[in-house]
Amino acid sequence: MNRRTTATLASAIAMGLGLALAGCSSGSGPELKVSGAFMPQPVSDMAGGFLTVTNSGDTADKLTSVTSSLSDDVQIHETKNQKMQQVKSFDIPAGGELDLERGGNHIMFMGIKKQPKQGEKVDIELHFEKADPIKVQLPVEAQTHNPTKH
Template sequence: MRRRAPLVVAAALGAGLALAGCSADSGPELKVSGAFMPQPVDDMAAGFLTVENGGGSADRLTSVTSTISDDVTIHETKDQKMREVKAFDIPAGGTLDLERGGSHIMFMSLKQQPKQGEKVSVELHFEKSGPIKVELPVKETTYNPQKH
């Protein structure tokens, strides 16, 4: 019986290594596109963009920071009501769409009024991935890109 113990241990270790190899995924691979901010008409603004996750595991957008405001939050719109949320899920192989009429970034108490043609710098913070810096081009107030 004592001779089997090393074999059992070796088999268990081998199985553990094989399972570890199978469970290792590529992690989140995030890419941002379609970013913009409509020119604000008062001391608040909204930001919109798409985050694509080409990786093998999900991530979450947990916050956004910007020098244009000390009060930047993320919101969702459901049943025509806007509410602040703590995070947005970004599924593996999926997207997070921040768009007019839906989920978006809110900038409160703007330090300056960005004008059409300028860019606003933001930093997106995630649960797993490192931060991503994004430039939001300021578009006309009514700008609303068409989905393809």
Template sequence: MNRRTTLVTAVALTTGLVLAGCSTDGSGDADVKNAKPELKVSGAFMPEPVMDDMAAGFLTVKNDSDVADKLTSVTSNISGEVQIHETKNQKMREVKSFDIPADGQLNLERGGSHIMFLKLKKKPQVGEKVAVELHFEKAGVIKTELPVEETTHNPKKQ
């Protein structure tokens, strides 16, 4: 009886250990699936808008982790609607998300992908800061501010 109990216990423990190493996606690495990316926002700015009802925003999101993510939306209380746009072949269009590769970055910059603020509630002026919330698929919400710069402001790439 004692030998049988020991054998059943050993089998149960082995099965438990094997199952603990499994993940729901079959990859065997549950920690990577549940890991959050390490995102940092830099270089954020908004050129002072020339129109009263719309503006653009630019920034860089750096991912210092082995986990990719997506920017899925942006919100701000300065605007009735905020969209994320890409520019290809000199044509701008709204997109549902932007990929942020593992150990990579997303550049939102003049002439390319950017944040579009529509239906401005007030026209921001040079020296002010516009609060935004960046919504990511895995990292959640990151709050940041876009300093309002001169209309012609265009920092050089580094």
């Protein structure tokens, strides 16, 4: 090989490596943030949890489960035609959000171990298909608390 061929080959290898590395870092994956979390003060051995998960990343994800020391049976429910039913996951679109809100999709704590009171906080952990788990504190609000979105 002559000097010119060697330089061209080295340049091509460097460009190829640069593109390969850029390809690895350009897909940021899901970037999840939780806001607006709360739990109305429960009146029975069940409780609801509400929050918004915003995905500013370029990859969709799914909320697959929720765990909490408040209950050994924490479910995710969808509400359709005014009926609740447990689901396996909720989609969180890339560049979008998942709203868990009163009257709609929500977290359901079955057989709670103690009745949290207004002003306390309930620790939960959200589990996703792709992203790492996120720990969240749900402030316990009045039974009638229902924030409006801006």
